[in-house]
Amino acid sequence: MKAFISLDVEGLPGVSSLTMLNPWSSQFDRTVRIATKMVNTIIDELSSNGFSEIVVADSHGLMTNLDYCEIKGNAKIVQGYPRPLSMVTTLDSSFNASLFIGYHSAAGTIHGILDHTMSSRTFSEVRINGIRASEFLLNGLYSSENNVPVVLVAGDEYLEREVSSFSPGTVFVPLKKGVSRLSAIMPSFDVILNQLKLGVREAVEGLRERKIGLINIGRPYVVEAVFRDSLIADVVEQYDRFQRLDAYTVRFVAENARELIGLVELLAIVGYGVDALKNAIK
Structure with a gap:
């Protein structure tokens, strides 16, 4: 049996401040301890229940949130950013199950703790086939297209309704409530x-x-990306792939989840670039 774990941190217990989200943040070491302890707990439990191979994709920010020296057992760790497929790098049809840990609610969720979708700097909302999408839905679609069920999601309680709506049977473990x-x-x-x-x-x-x-929400995926800054839409509208809908929104179509995640991640990186450009103008 083979399991894939995708680890985010905004949905982890004990993480509730911007001071805990990045290596240069004053309380980031607490996040590392929490994340590493939780991952080790899951590795132990999976190993005790028949899983001989476990891959953990460290998937927040720069994607170096786990203390590698403290990871136990038979797990392999994927770290570093940027990388193909972002939070689900190396997930393929050879796995039997995927688990999403420390996940949070979609951008635009009232009271959602640290709510965002892929990039809080870039997007105010991402909609797929008219559905306000979280990272759970993006990554869950990819896992499902590889015939790998999402067996467990653990995170902010505000995500539970989305999980139960689109993935009946998936176990949800609430870690906190915004x-x-x-x-x-x-x-x-x-x-x-x-x-x-x-x-x-x-x-x-x-x-x-x-x-x-x-x-399964039906394909192709019609995506509306609502940016926080109209300048991002100004930059991407020159490409035929993206249709400008209004000052802040572009639309595109993806044939599958691999393409979907790739294009959303591309837009996120463009958003980072626009932000860096604005900050560099003195």
Whole structure:
């Protein structure tokens, strides 16, 4: 049995401040400890339940949020950014299950803790076939197109409704609940780790009993990307692939989830570039 873990951090317990999100942030070391402890807990539980190969894709920011020296067991770690397919790098049809840990609600979610989709700097909202999309949906579509069910999602409670709507049978483990964009309420870490162990066991049982299906919202994917800065739309509208809808929004069509993720990530990088350009103008 082979499992793929995609790790984000905004949905992790104990992470509720911008001071915890980047290597240069004052409290980032706390995030690393939390993330590493949670991943090790999941690795132990998966290994005890028949998984002989586990790949962990470190998937937030610069994608170096795990303490490599502290990772246990038989796991392989994917780290570093940028990279193809972003949060689901190396996920393919050879896996039996995927698990999304530390995930958060979509950009535009009221009270969602640190809510965003792919890039808080670039997008105010991303819609796929008219659906406001989270990173769970983007990555879940890719996993499903590779015939790999998303067996467990753990993160902000505001994401649970989306998970249950598009992936019935997927086990959801709430790690905290947003009070505002920069505040959340959460149980103690001991409680969280115990709930996570139980969630993994339930997810493995659901996988074995074929209770967890694949995500399908219909293809092709018609995507509307709403930017935070109209200058990003000014830059990308010159390419025929992107249709300008208004000052802040472009539309494009993707035939599959690989193409979808690639184009959203491309727009995110353009957004970073536009922001850097503006900051460089003195």
